Amino acid sequence: MPSAIEELNSTMSSLAAxxxxxxxxxxxxxxxxxxxxxxxxxxxxxxAHVARRKSLRxxxxxxxxMRARLLARDTFHDVAALGIDMSGLPAIELGDxxxxxxxxxxFALGHPHGVRHALTGGVVIGxxxxxxxxxxxxxxxxxxxxxxxxxxxxxxxFDVQGRMIGISTAIDGPESGLAVxxxxxxxxxxxxxxxxxxx
Amino acid sequence: xxxxxxxxxxxxxxxVAKAGPSIVRVDARRGPPATGIAWSADGVIVTxxxxxxxxxxxxxxxxxxxxxxxxxxxRDPSTDMAVLRADVxxxxxxxxxxxxxxSVGHIVLALGRPGKSVRATFGIVSALxxxxxxxxxxxxxxxxxxxxxxxxxxxxxxxxxxxxxxxGMNTSGILRGMSLAIPHGTIATTVETLLAHGRxxxxxxxxxxxxxxxxxxxxxxxxxxxxxxVVSVQPSSSAEKAGLLQGDVIIGLGGEPMRHVDGLLTYLSxxxxxxxxxxxxxxxxxxxxxxxxxxxxx
Numbered sequence: 001m002p003s004a005i006e007e008l009n010s011t012m013s014s015l016a017a018x019x020x021x022x023x024x025x026x027x028x029x030x031x032x033x034x035x036x037x038x039x040x041x042x043x044x045x046x047x048a049h050v051a052r053r054k055s056l057r058x059x060x061x062x063x064x065x066m067r068a069r070l071l072a073r074d075t076f077h078d079v080a081a082l083g084i085d086m087s088g089l090p091a092i093e094l095g096d097x098x099x100x101x102x103x104x105x106x107f108a109l110g111h112p113h114g115v116r117h118a119l120t121g122g123v124v125i126g127x128x129x130x131x132x133x134x135x136x137x138x139x140x141x142x143x144x145x146x147x148x149x150x151x152x153x154x155x156x157x158f159d160v161q162g163r164m165i166g167i168s169t170a171i172d173g174p175e176s177g178l179a180v181x182x183x184x185x186x187x188x189x190x191x192x193x194x195x196x197x198x199x
Numbered sequence: 200x201x202x203x204x205x206x207x208x209x210x211x212x213x214x215v216a217k218a219g220p221s222i223v224r225v226d227a228r229r230g231p232p233a234t235g236i237a238w239s240a241d242g243v244i245v246t247x248x249x250x251x252x253x254x255x256x257x258x259x260x261x262x263x264x265x266x267x268x269x270x271x272x273x274r275d276p277s278t279d280m281a282v283l284r285a286d287v288x289x290x291x292x293x294x295x296x297x298x299x300x301x302s303v304g305h306i307v308l309a310l311g312r313p314g315k316s317v318r319a320t321f322g323i324v325s326a327l328x329x330x331x332x333x334x335x336x337x338x339x340x341x342x343x344x345x346x347x348x349x350x351x352x353x354x355x356x357x358x359x360x361x362x363x364x365x366x367g368m369n370t371s372g373i374l375r376g377m378s379l380a381i382p383h384g385t386i387a388t389t390v391e392t393l394l395a396h397g398r399x400x401x402x403x404x405x406x407x408x409x410x411x412x413x414x415x416x417x418x419x420x421x422x423x424x425x426x427x428x429v430v431s432v433q434p435s436s437s438a439e440k441a442g443l444l445q446g447d448v449i450i451g452l453g454g455e456p457m458r459h460v461d462g463l464l465t466y467l468s469x470x471x472x473x474x475x476x477x478x479x480x481x482x483x484x485x486x487x488x489x490x491x492x493x494x495x496x497x
Contacts, residue, residue, distance in 0.1 A: 007203045015204070102319035103215035103308060105208035123211060123308075125350065126318035145320045145348060160204040175348040 016109065016119045019162045022092035023109045023117060025059040026050050026068070026082070026154055034110040034155030035082065036164060038189070040091045044082040045185055046154030047169055048073045051080035058084055061117070072192030077139065078169050079180055079188045080154075092156055095163030097142060097181035100124050108146050108168045108177065110155030122146040125176065141178045142166045148177030210361065211321065214308060217363035219317040220291035222310055224260030225269075225283070225355055228252035234311040234356035235259065235283065236368060237290040238390055244283040244290075245386055246355035248274045249372035251281040259285050264315060273393035277337025277401060277468070277496075278381060279354075279372040282393045293357060295383045296364035298341040303327055307345055308359050309369050309378070313352025322347035322378075332461060333373050336401060336496060338468040341382040343367055349378050402470035403496035404452075405436020410459050411448060417481060425458045426450040426481060437494035441478065450486070451479030467493070 002010070022037040026046050033050030035058065037043070044058060051070055058068040068082040100106075107121045122145030129140045144157065148171050157166040157179045166179030225246045226232040233250035237243075244259060251257065257269045269285035301307075305324045310317055328342035345358060349371040357365040358380040367380030392399050408427040418424050426448040432438050443449075449457050453476035457463050470476070472495045477488050 004203055008207065011202045011204045101212040101215065102310075102317055103211040103213075103321070105204065105211060105321075123319055123321040125320055126314070126316060128316065143318070160202070160208040173350075176350060 012107075012121065015160070015162050016107070016117075019092065019107075019156065019158050020109055020117045021061050021090040023061060023155055025111055025116065027057045027059070028053045032111070033151060033153040034168070036092045036156040036167070037089045038081075038091060040087060040089045042084040042086045042089060043071075044068065044084060045167065045189070046080050046082060047167060047180075048075045048078045048080045050154040051082060056082060058082065060089070072188070074188050074192070077180060077184055077188055079167065079185055081189060081192055092158075093161075093163045094182060095159050095161070095165040097127070097165045097183050100127050100142065100165060102126055105160050106144055106146070106157055106165065108144070108148060108152060108155060108157045108179075110148070110152030110168055112149035112151040114151060120147045120152075127181070140181055140184055142181050143172065144177045144179060145175065146177040147175060152177070211308065211319075214359060214361060214363045215310060215317060215319045218293055218310055218357060218359050218365065220262040221293040222262070222312045222317055222356060224312045224314070225250060225257070226260065227257040231352045232260070232313050233352045233354050234313065236355070236357050236365065237292050238282070240288065240290050240292055242269075242285040242287045242290060243272070243390065243394070244269065244285060245368060245390060246281050246283060247368070247370045247372055248276050248279045248281045249370070250354050251283070257283060259283065260312065260315065261287070262291070262317075273397040273399075275337060275389050275393065275399040277333055277335040277399070278339060278385060278389060279333075279337075279370045280368070280381060280386065280389050282390055293359075293365045294363070296360060296366050297384070298327060298343045298366055298380075298382045301327065301343070301360065301366060306361050307347060307366070309345070309347035309349065309353055309356060310359060311350065311353035311356040313350070318350070318353075320348045320350065320353070330465065332464045332468055335373075336464055336468055338385070338465060339381060340384040340388075343380040343382055345369075345378050345380060347378050400472045401496040402467035402472055403437070403494040404463070404467060404491070405433035405438040405494060406443060406449075407431035408449065408460060408463065413448070413450070413481070417484075417486070420486060421450050421456075421481075423450060423456050423458050427457050427460065427463060437492050441489055441491040443478070443480070443489070443491075444482070446482075448481040449478060450481060452476060452491070467496070
């Protein structure tokens with residue numbers, strides 16, 4: 001019988017492999033970040049600061065390189081939606097970012113410094129809108145004990161069941177990361193995609 | 200499907216929830232607030248000395264969201280501890296555990312309340328050891344180092360084990376860049392002393408000293424290889440009053456052999472101020488005994 005720590009190791013690595021199917025690389029020629037497949041019909045979410053151009057390139061987990069177009073962008077919440085002409089993509093499962101508790105274990109997948117599909121793990125430090133300090137103020141954040149680095153931006157933060165609970169967005173120190181909660185992403189998409197139809 | 204990972208994550212979160220009510224916010228500095236631990240239900244709170252920058256207008260924040268004024272009972276900079284008293288009743292006191300119940304590699308959480316809600320970080324026990332003297336001359340009855348990340352405002356908060364029991368008070372103020380926890384035993388002694396006297400008295404001699412190797416004859420006679428050579432004597436100190444001279448080699452104090460500077464510091468931090476003890480020293484190649492009164496460290 002495997003020990004608890006062996007079971008933990010195999011659970012974490014299979015979790016990373018499963019969620020990794022839904023994680024893409026997003027590039028604009030000059031820099032890049034990560035993104036998550038939100039919908040199997042070709043909808044990708046990432047950070048606004050990763051998607052700065054109208055025409056972008058997305059590399060799927062299996063290595064296929066696709067052209068993507070910018071559908072909507074919100075710089076205040078640092079969220080963007082991209083479209084790629086593909087269907088049957090492995091969409092990421094969504095979790096509930098309002099129910100997170102400090103101490104719960106979370107992971108992030110991204111491409112820090114160009115290392116593809118790198119995993120980092122840690123716990124939720126705190127959540128909510130009550131951040132007094134400077135640039136954080138006025139927005140909801142997930143503060144996480146994760147080692148986020150350039151290239152993690154736009155990638156998913158997920159819970160122990162592989163459900164996305166946020167987008168890796170900022171580095172708050174060498175050992176602390178900030179993520180936009182998935183409920184903020186949902187609200188953004190509801191509004192953005194509605195107005196796109198109208199337009 | 201409940202995997203071992205889900206179970207672990209849920210139990211970490213419930214550990215935080217369990218310890219949360221006994222963790223208070225301590226607002227006693229210009230920077231962001233820090234954390235304290237409820238020591239007794241009637242309002243005694245322990246926190247870190249370095250986060251209590253002012254002696255007045257201290258406020259604590261409770262789990263319920265309520266705030267209350269607190270007064271400074273006393274502080275011990277040498278162990279980075281401060282004790283506060285708040286005018287509140289019925290504080291939730293955590294269950295404590297001794298570091299002897301922990302092993303290197305055990306999972307631990309550091310909790311803080313720099314804002315309204317409890318925040319948590321996670322790590323493992325990195326090192327455990329016997330009694331240890333801090334750079335400031337305070338003595339911790341156990342050395343307990345972890346790799347938990349100390350965010351601004353986490354100092355003064357508890358290090359909790361996976362059962363939600365508090366093993367110590369975290370501080371990044373004793374060694375920069377290292378997360379140390381002050382163990383329960385040291386906290387208990389310090390709180391008791393501060394409640395009784397308002398300060399912690401620590402022994403002091405008033406010498407600068409460095410270890411030197413004894414000659415073979417002396418080593419045989421003293422039963423030790425090294426002693427402490429006095430390189431300076433502070434004016435008006437108990438060392439000067441006892442007639443200690445530059446060049447004396449201290450080989451014993453109060454019946455304890457003195458081989459290294461750490462040994463002297465450990466002895467003094469536990470010594471009773473005002474007590475007369477015998478210093479055993481080598482002067483002019485001969486072993487002598489000199490009476491010394493333990494002074495108080497300022």
